[in-house]
Amino acid sequence: MGNCQTRDVVAAAVIQHPDGKVEKLYWPATAGEVMRNHPGHYVASVTFHISGDVRNTQGAVSGSRRLICMRLLKHKDLLLIGKVYRLVTSQEVAKALQNRKQERFLKVQAELMKQEQQGAGTDGCVQAEKNETERQRNSRHWRPSLQSISEAKALQ
Template identity: 50%
Template sequence: MGNCQAAEAATVVIQHPGGRVERQYWPMCAAEVMRSNPGHYVALVTLCFSEDENKQDSSGVRLTRLRILKPKDTLLLGQVYRLISSQEVTRALRERKYEKMRRSHADMINQQQQQQQQHLQQQVAEQERERQKSSHSGAKERHWRPTLQSISEVVKADQFT
């Protein structure tokens, strides 16, 4: 008995933007597909499962990741590929660049705030050390000692007689 689905697994599946599915029964170069579909890139479709750590019985969230292929890459049998328009690619690259800039800007602001906080903590610690230093070392010197000049009393002998 033969396996009728074995031939289906040995195909290159190319999904077009309009929903049409193209099957090729031999490996081919990505440049050939891009030539026959101008204005489109070929992307490898990869399924990822994100597991939620809080829920142990859940099967996770299914994510589809796309990796854009270079024209010299070969489309392999058994893989699924998707055609993506060049506008979608430029939009995605722009969004990625914007996200990267936003994240780096947020990191820079966070780093500056941490530096300011450390600087303030150092100043407070130094002021505390100065206060303790002056109170300990100056404690002996701060006692009030009168510096009165002595008054001499002259006693006349004839006053007591």
């Protein structure tokens, strides 16, 4: 005899609400239908990544670390049975997008600062010479190396 409870859990799409409430859908549904039932919310697919043993500062093994990845679903995406989904408020989505935008800006700004520091570390004259050499190298024209007919006959 099988365990009916286990079968019911697997045969449902689980939706976690922001307040901790859990909703199970036993039929196929799209993300758009769920969002219509819960205005002001988005549906996100939840994926758990379990890493190996984590060592603390004393070197003792403290167990495994669980990382959660969430991906927002489009209205037409189908909620799969046996998967976990989470309702995310539109304020949380806006905040996450703003944080991502700020992180990108800070990363680009740090790269620019690093390039400026590398350029300022060398002498101005040495840098000017390098620029001039690079300009000359790029401006050289290809000149064909043709032998005259008489030279070609003499070599044979």
